[in-house]
Amino acid sequence: MSDRVLPLLWRHRTPPEAARTGRRPRLSIDEVVAAGIAIADTDGLEAASMAKVAARLGVGTMTLYTYVPSRADLVDLMVDAVLGSRNLPGPHDPQPPDWRDRIHLYADRTRAMYRAHPWLSQVSTIRPPLGPGMFREREYVLSAMEQAGLPLGRVNEAALAIGMFVTAAARQEGENVLLHRATGQSNDAWWQERNRFWEDWFDVEQHPVMTRVWEAGGFGGGTEEQAEAAFAYGLRLMLAGIAGSVE
Structure with a gap:
């Protein structure tokens, strides 16, 4: 587990950031994690690739990496969400x-x-x-x-x-x-x-x-x-x- 995933794991306890300039993010981390879990539940863990999760959410694969740094981090987020x-x-x-x-x-x-x-x-x-x-x-x-x-x-x-x-x-x-x-x-x-x-x-x-x-x-x-x-x-x-x- 990388340190970069910790803020994502504990995202619901992080104080809201100051108002950002520019466009609002299209997706939330919760939506990304839920999509990964849904794919894994239906088709197995191997099927929950970044490309398939991105396709399910209607975004490009590279766009998904702006939300979750890697597939390993995505799996960590999926596991902890299911544990919770x-x-x-x-x-x-x-x-x-x-x-x-x-x-x-x-x-x-x-x-x-x-x-x-x-x-x-x-x-x-x-x-x-x-x-x-x-x-x-x-x-x-x-x-x-x-x-x-x-x-x-x-x-x-x-x-x-x-x-x-x-x-x-x-x-x-x-x-x-x-x-x-x-x-x-x-x-x-x-x-x-x-x-x-x-x-x-x-x-x-x-x-x-x-x-x-x-x-x-x-x-x-x-x-x-x-x-x-x-x-x-x-x-x-x-x-x-x-x-x-x-x-």
């Missing part, structure tokens, strides 16, 4: 009464975000854009961990653990959407096509636990149902572990 679209409550907004409910709200909205904008799963979150969308998320999860009663020295560790777990599951959901779009095939259909694998190649002797789990019905339901159950179970364990550490 979850509308997580801020410190002065009404909050769910229990810290666990706060985390469930964060998890639900994050997973919904990746389903609505699956291209996010193709963007690295290791070095995120330092914008209001990202910081609102961090403040929200940190505040929930503080409310849980953790020592301040442990609040960030717990918040990071929850963020990693929720984001990993959400990114997988985004990948599932992209795969379905690309292949026209659901995960369940993909596995059904490979039913003969179990008869021709699966070695019961080498996979005894897997076999016992199968015979006990532990692999019941479709892939989406299993993933949903696994996520709920994992999040419940994490929250119980945090509560237990406080007690």
Whole structure:
């Protein structure tokens, strides 16, 4: 992320400049970002090029560069705008009464975000854009961990653990959407096509636990149902572990 994108990320908190001379800008940064997101949502992240965004807005490509310096900067702006679209409550907004409910709200909205904008799963979150969308998320999860009663020295560790777990599951959901779009095939259909694998190649002797789990019905339901159950179970364990550490 370049320093030049920071004023664009934080544009809504920048005091209005003095009246400018000359013609008024035809576009706003918000319009540029919204166009990029719309293209990525429909056609994928690679399709959201500067040329295609410019064409959608009815301007020349070089004109678009006067609003956003580069495509990398545009992607940063798109990512942070989508992160902010979850509308997580801020410190002065009404909050769910229990810290666990706060985390469930964060998890639900994050997973919904990746389903609505699956291209996010193709963007690295290791070095995120330092914008209001990202910081609102961090403040929200940190505040929930503080409310849980953790020592301040442990609040960030717990918040990071929850963020990693929720984001990993959400990114997988985004990948599932992209795969379905690309292949026209659901995960369940993909596995059904490979039913003969179990008869021709699966070695019961080498996979005894897997076999016992199968015979006990532990692999019941479709892939989406299993993933949903696994996520709920994992999040419940994490929250119980945090509560237990406080007690």
